[in-house]
Amino acid sequence: MSYRDIVALNQSCLKKILQSPKDFLTAVNNQNNEESTQSHFIFGSVVDLMLTGTREEFLEKYVVVDDSDNPTEGIKTVVDSLFKDIQHLGAITELGDYKSLILSHCNFTGYQSNWKDETRVNKIIDLGSKYFNVLKTTVNKTVVSSLEYALAVNTVASLKSDEFTSKFTKKQPNVDFLDKFIIEFEWKGYNIKGELDRVVIDHKEKTITPIDFKTTGKSVLNFNSDFWFYRYDFQAAVYKYGLTLHDTITDYIDQGYRLKNFLYIVAEKNLVNNPMIFEVTQKVIDIGFSGGELSNKRKLEGFEQAIERYDYAHQNDKWDYSMEYYINGKQEITI
Numbered sequence: 001m002s003y004r005d006i007v008a009l010n011q012s013c014l015k016k017i018l019q020s021p022k023d024f025l026t027a028v029n030n031q032n033n034e035e036s037t038q039s040h041f042i043f044g045s046v047v048d049l050m051l052t053g054t055r056e057e058f059l060e061k062y063v064v065v066d067d068s069d070n071p072t073e074g075i076k077t078v079v080d081s082l083f084k085d086i087q088h089l090g091a092i093t094e095l096g097d098y099k100s101l102i103l104s105h106c107n108f109t110g111y112q113s114n115w116k117d118e119t120r121v122n123k124i125i126d127l128g129s130k131y132f133n134v135l136k137t138t139v140n141k142t143v144v145s146s147l148e149y150a151l152a153v154n155t156v157a158s159l160k161s162d163e164f165t166s167k168f169t170k171k172q173p174n175v176d177f178l179d180k181f182i183i184e185f186e187w188k189g190y191n192i193k194g195e196l197d198r199v200v201i202d203h204k205e206k207t208i209t210p211i212d213f214k215t216t217g218k219s220v221l222n223f224n225s226d227f228w229f230y231r232y233d234f235q236a237a238v239y240k241y242g243l244t245l246h247d248t249i250t251d252y253i254d255q256g257y258r259l260k261n262f263l264y265i266v267a268e269k270n271l272v273n274n275p276m277i278f279e280v281t282q283k284v285i286d287i288g289f290s291g292g293e294l295s296n297k298r299k300l301e302g303f304e305q306a307i308e309r310y311d312y313a314h315q316n317d318k319w320d321y322s323m324e325y326y327i328n329g330k331q332e333i334t335i
Contacts, residue, residue, distance in 0.1 A: 003182050008191035009310070011238040015231050017309045018301050021319040024310070043269060044215045046144055046152040051159065051169060051213055052179035052197055063138040064149045071127045074111050079128040081105045083135045095132040096125045155215060155267045158275055165265050165275050168200055168211055176201040181210075183242030188307050194239050199249075206257045210243055212236070214266045220273045223266045227278065228294070236262040236280045237288030238303055261285075 013031055017024035049058050070076065079095070082105045086092060095102070099121050106112070106120045115123075134143060144152075159169045171177070178199040185192050200209040212235070216223065227233065240262050243249045253259060262285070267275035286292060291302040312323045325331055 003180070003193065003195045006182070006184065006191075006193045008184065008193035010193050011235050011303070014192075014238075014303070014306050014310065015234045017306050017313070018231075020322060021309070021313045024313075025319055042142060042144060043148055043152060045142075046148070047155050047215050047267070048197060048213055050152060050156045052177075061142060062144050063141045064144050064146055065134050065138075067145050067147050069130050069134050070143075070145045071131050074109075075124055075128045076131060077109050078102065078105050078111050078124055079132050079135070081109055083132065087139065092136050095129045099125075151269055154271060155269065155275075158271055159213075159265065159267055162275050164277055165267075168198070168209070168263070168265060168277075174202065174204040176203070178248070183239060183246055185242050185245045187303075188311065190307060190310070192238065192242065194235075194242050196239050196243075199243070201252065201257070206255075207260050208243070208249060208252055208257050209260045210236075210239060210262045212239075212262070212264050214264055215269055216266060217269050220266050220268050220276050223264070223276070223278055227264070228300075231288070231300075232264060233280065233284050233288030233300075234303060234306075235288070236264075237285045240280075240285055241289060241303075 010031075013024060013027040016027040046058075046062060049061065071079070082095075082098060082101055083092075085101065085105070086098065102121045102124050103117055106117075106124065112120050112123070131143075156169075159165050167175075178201060179197070181196040181199045183194045183196065196210055197213045198211040200211060201207075202209070212232075214223070216226065218226070240259075243259065249259065261282070262280040264278045264280065265275060266278060287294075287300055287302060289303045291300055291305050293299050309323050312326075313319050316326070318326050322331075
């Protein structure tokens with residue numbers, strides 16, 4: 001069974017309930033739609049697949065097009081949104097035949113909201129038709145520009161050649177890579193799933209190292225702040241806990257293998273700095289799983305609190321406000 005076919009909560013959606021139940025519902029809805037077509041999401045997905053998948057899998061999922069066929073990001077967003085909306089209608093004609101829908105998607109995406117409606121629609125038709133025609137010939141595939149593809153190739157090459165990251169990205173003797181490694185477990189009556197980019201089994205050292213690859217458009221040196229902003233501690237905690245329950249991993253542990261700390265391997269899109277490895281210590285895992293306080297006194301909730309919040313919203317069908325607001329009828333101002 002593929003990861004998508006497993007009916008369970010996943011960490012990427014679940015951690016959103018720590019912000020609000022509505023954020024959780026939005027994340028679930030976005031997850032159920034097709035993969036995001038925003039360039040930064042596409043780039044990270046392409047790099048992941050180049051590292052952990054096959055050429056055949058890449059060709060099945062992506063199509064590389066010349067940059068001259070790609071419009072600006074704003075126009076691309078409108079055309080992508082429109083195209084998804086009309087795929088089920090049958091035969092697809094020319095972009096100019098969908099003027100009312102174009103305007104609707106301009107409004108939905110916020111494209112040039114200060115322009116006249118006619119101007120917005122004509123601009124989309126003028127600059128987006130070539131890209132629209134590309135989409136017609138590549139239905140069910142994600143379009144990758146030739147520039148993005150070249151950048152992804154260079155990023156993967158840097159990860160495989162760097163003196164520190166290469167041992168986790170390039171095949172080594174007595175080392176197995178378990179890619180797209182799926183975990184499943186139950187917590188408080190709820191099924192949880194996760195998919196790790198890679199689990200490295202070093203048979204010589206008898207170690208098991210869980211890994212997630214990240215790409216960034218910023219400096220890799222900023223990853224520590226990004227780590228807490230995106231709550232990667234939550235992700236690492238859920239994944240590492242799931243690994244301790246997986247039969248393959250427990251079999252290795254029974255043979256004397258040691259489960260090491262979770263690693264994030266981060267590469268810059270433009271490769272100004274070399275890729276770097278960031279280790280997640282047990283203290284960080286504990287915060288991600290059970291919550292805790294950072295050095296700046298910022299208090300964070302973790303996986304256990306997220307399940308508690310989800311359980312309250314799910315059992316009571318209350319998704320508009322936080323659990324505390326429903327219970328107390330007010331929100332306390334914090335200092």
